[in-house]
Every structure is written in C-alpha cells, then in structure tokens.
Amino acid sequence: MEELTSNWNRLSLSDREGPGCCLEDDLSFHELFLAAKFLTRRAVNVDAIAKTFTPLWRSRNGFQVRNLGNHMVLFAFDNMEEVEKVIQSEPWSFDKHLMILEKYDKNNSMEELQFKRTTFWVQVHGLPIKFMNVRAATKICEVLGTVLPSTNPHEYEGGNFVRIRVSLDVTIPLCRGRLVSIGRDKEVWVSFKYERLPNICYWCGCFDHDDKDCEKWLNSFYKSRQSVSSQPVPQSQKEQEKSCPTSPVQARSSTAGADWTDSMSPERITELVQNGKPQSVTNHSQQFASCTSPSVT
The missing domain is CATH 3.30.70 (Alpha-Beta Plaits)
Structure with missing residues (x-):
C-alpha cells in the first residue's frame, strides 16, 4: 500500500485530472425514512408488508422495506412529498393491527424512537x-x-x-x-x-394486545372461578350425595375439575381460552363502537 501511494504521488496530473470538483450534499441521493412499529405479537413478514402498501401508497419511484426486528421495519422513500402524504393519511394498519409511523433521521439511533x-x-x-x-x-x-x-x-x-x-x-x-x-x-x-379503528382490546381499550390476552380479563376470569368454588354446597346436594354414595375414585373425579381450575395460573387460563372467550367479552366489546371507512390513499 505504501508503494502504491508513493507511485501515485509521483504522477503528474493534467488540468482536467486535477482537483476542482467538489460534491456537495445536495447532489447526493437522499433517502427519506419512515420507521414503523406493528402492535402485534405475530412475526412481521416484509414481503407481505410491501405487497400490502405498494398499491395503497402509490409511490412514484417505489419504496424499500427493511426489517429491523422487534416488530419494526424501515420504509425508505426518495420523495418528501410522498412521506408527508403517508403520514397525513394515518392511521394505517396491517393484518388489522395498528402500525405506528415516525419520521426517522438516519443520524439518530433507533432507540430514540418512541412509537407512542x-x-x-x-x-x-x-x-x-x-x-x-x-x-x-x-x-x-x-x-x-x-x-x-x-x-x-x-x-x-x-x-x-x-x-x-x-x-x-x-x-x-x-x-x-x-x-x-x-x-x-x-x-x-x-x-x-x-x-378506521384496527384491533384493540375491548376490555381495557388498549392497542398493544387483544382481549384474550388482557390481564384485566384474565384476572376477572380467574377471580370468578375462585368465587364459584368457594360457595357453600347446598343441603339438598349433600343429602343426595349421602343417598347415592360413590367410590373414592368417582368422588375424586367429581371434584377434580373444580380443584384443577382453581389451581390454574393466568398463563394456563390463557392457553385454555385461545379458541374461545366468555360471552361477556363479546357484550363488553360494544363499548368501543368503531366506524370504518375506505383506506385513504
């Protein structure tokens, strides 16, 4: 490397080859970034995101999508007008989950973005x-x-x-x-x-989780199970059990369900109700009425 440098210094340059050309920032290719965070627990598919928003945003020169991990992506544009158009058309959602956008200055770190x-x-x-x-x-x-x-x-x-x-x-x-x-x-x-309201939790009204994952609902469901199990047994039921004795195995089977549900943790309850939820959740969802309209493009 030192030999190449010394040889270069010995070369004589013509007027056209010598200094005199200075590249300013206004001649560089300016990428304009929009950082996005998806309020969902599902994995982010960059290809699906690009296919979804390409016909909606109708960017003249297109845009690029980069996966940043942790449910965040970076959209790169070459036109400030298009960036402003996207922001002015909020809110945006993907797969019915809210997507939060923020302008991103590439001189700053991603940790400075709050997505609030x-x-x-x-x-x-x-x-x-x-x-x-x-x-x-x-x-x-x-x-x-x-x-x-x-x-x-x-x-x-x-x-x-x-x-x-x-x-x-x-x-x-x-x-x-x-x-x-x-x-x-x-x-x-x-x-x-x-x-254009996306999915929210209809128990607490938050965006960052669904109603089946809401701690408020899980605690309410768990407490309701405890209150049912703690109620005294009616006298008529006691007399019926005396008149129809059961074997120890049968007696254990008849009460095992209650003991099992009473000892369940909220995490276990979540696993059990993944495919359904009490009717009270559906009724409670009426508190948050939403009006949908065509996507703004």
Missing part, C-alpha cells in the same frame, strides 16, 4: 344542534390528545356528527366519550367513534 402517537379522525356524536361546530367539538376532544387543524373545512362535516383529527397517545386506553355540561343544570354524554 398516531392520528385518528374522531367522530363526535351526541352534540346538541347548537353546539355541532368545530370549536365546540375541538374543546371536547382536547381530552383525547393534540387536536390537529385541517385546511379543508368540509373534512369536519359528518351530517349528524362532527369530525375532528386528533393525535392520540396509543400507550393509554381509548376514551369512549365524555360527559359534557350544558350550562349549569344539564349534562349530556358525548360519544367518540374512531374511523
């Missing part, structure tokens, strides 16, 4: 006619997060409701509505409906 916020159009229902305007709906929706203004006034119109665009913190449960005071002597319940 995404944007939803929220429908405000139940407003009295005289308060069905953007100002009143904006004040009500301040409890949800940061209200984002829109340059198109027609986007707020929804007929019998008002639409407000809000940046939500996805680490806290969704808000179902709000009790609003009308004057001093009247209160009305104003409900929120979230457009």
